Amino acid sequence: MRPGSGKVEFTLETRARAAGRVRLRERLTLSDGTALVVSNVIGVGIFTTPALIASLVPSPMAMLALWATGGLLAFAGAVTYAELAKLCPDAGGEYNYLTHAFGPLAGFLTGWTSLIAGFSGAIAASAVALVSYASHYFPSLTSPLPIASVSLVFANLSLSRQSLLAAVAILFFAIVHILGLGPGRLAQKVLASLIVTAIVVLLIAGFLSGRGSWDHFHPTGSPLSMRDWLLALIPVMFAYSGWNAAAYVSEEMRGSGRAVGPALAMGTGIVLVLYVALNVLFLAALSLPEMAAAINVGDASAQHLFGVAGGFLTPVFLIAFLGAISAMTIAGPRVYFAMARDGAFLRCFSRISPRFETPAYAILLQAAWSIVLVLLGEFQQILIYTGFGIMLSSGATVTALYVIRHRRGLRGDSVRTLVIPAFFSVASALMIGNALYRAPKPSLIGLLLIAAGVPLFIFSRRKDAGEALLFSSQPAVNPEGESS
Secondary structure, three states: OOOOOOOOOOOHHHHHHHHOOOOOOOOEOHHHHHHHHHHHHOOOHHHHHHHHHHHHOOOHHHHHHHHHHHHHHHHHHHHHHHHHHHHOOOOOOHHHHHHHHHOHHHHHHHHHHHHHHHOHHHHHHHHHHHHHHHOOOOOOOOOOOEEEEEEOOOOEEEEEHHHHHHHHHHHHHHHHHHOOHHHHHHHHHHHHHHHHHHHHHHHHHHHHOOOOOHHHHOOOOOOOOHHHHHHHHHHHHHHHOOOOHHHHHHHHEOOHHHHHHHHHHHHHHHHHHHHHHHHHHHHHHOOHHHHHHOOOHHHHHHHHHHOOOOOOOHHHHHHHHHHHHHHHHHHHHHHHHHHHHOOOOOHHHHOOOOOOOOOHHHHHHHHHHHHHHHHHOOHHHHHHHHHHHHHHHHHHHHHHHHHHHHHOOOOOOOHHHHHHHHHHHHHHHHHHHHHHHHOHHHHHHHHHHHHOOHHHHHHHHHHHHHHHHHHHHOOOEOOOOOEO
């Protein structure tokens, strides 16, 4: 109650204290967090993106430098998120950090982006790609030809064998992760171990094949301009995206926020080493012109090194897609759960399964929207539009460290809390500016899609305030059953 006003103020903090704050149990270990990061990052992008990079850079060493720089930027982001997790150990990742630094609306907008595209769109894309690559073995079962379609006002829902199987894959992992962290943790660690093992075996076999050529590493072309460097760095950073996965589950990490840092560092470090090593192998197998002309650099390299037919690496791609879908099914719902718990989103999605102790409603929400995106077939366009917003969110989150530390009066600035975040922030600002300059229309459309969530935020806040008022107006009951 405000002194002298006779009125009660209902903030999110007041509501949480009145109703009791629902929390997720600390059950995840360092290996669980590391597996989450590895699976969330490693995808088919590392096997296809090098073709795009090869078309943008003038020399092999510049290409390797780009992948190393991208990895160091991801590692800088991981170090910064580790510091943020210590200060704000609740679930939700960027939503949690931006809310503390810039207020509930800023946090909501990044969480809304995660829901409409960041996680859901990526899950839809991974599920469709999973089925598409599986067609190498089961062509008749994975046809993209429509079986049935429904015309809506603004879109068309199309059901095919491909979309149906993609929906089954999404629903399967949703059920696995609703049934508790036990089966979910096991599935995630198995998939992460399989993808790392597969890549290590590929690297060893490739370098021992003796069919590569170190002549491919000789410098060619002119020096790389800053403009082209930034342009090429964007797809590299997208290939590294997901390095922040452990931050979303910080509330469930044993030791709370302090356990997030080692998981982020180990996961990102493993990916950095594997990515640079894979690009060395690709360059040994293919010249830059050959690489730029390849659709899938991984398959083209395997054909040259081992003399195998196309599709040799399909099992690796399938494992990568399965791991990515699983990891995002764990991470994403923790954002919506945290938003709903704070009253920034519909409160029903803060419910935890009493039997399995998982954010079941939030998991089902993400799965349902991902399946809708699969049926609509619009997930790729949404990802393109919101890619700018995702970059903006990561950059803003890193700057949030300065704001939170300043507000809490923390001193003793170090390399971890001053220099490294600045390195990531400057690089993010340059890439964001470059994206606005080179592709202003998709960036602006993406911002409009993100802003479309504001009415939902306002509705959720007002509804939550109304519930808090109703809750507080009820008389308290003492243990003897008498009203106070």
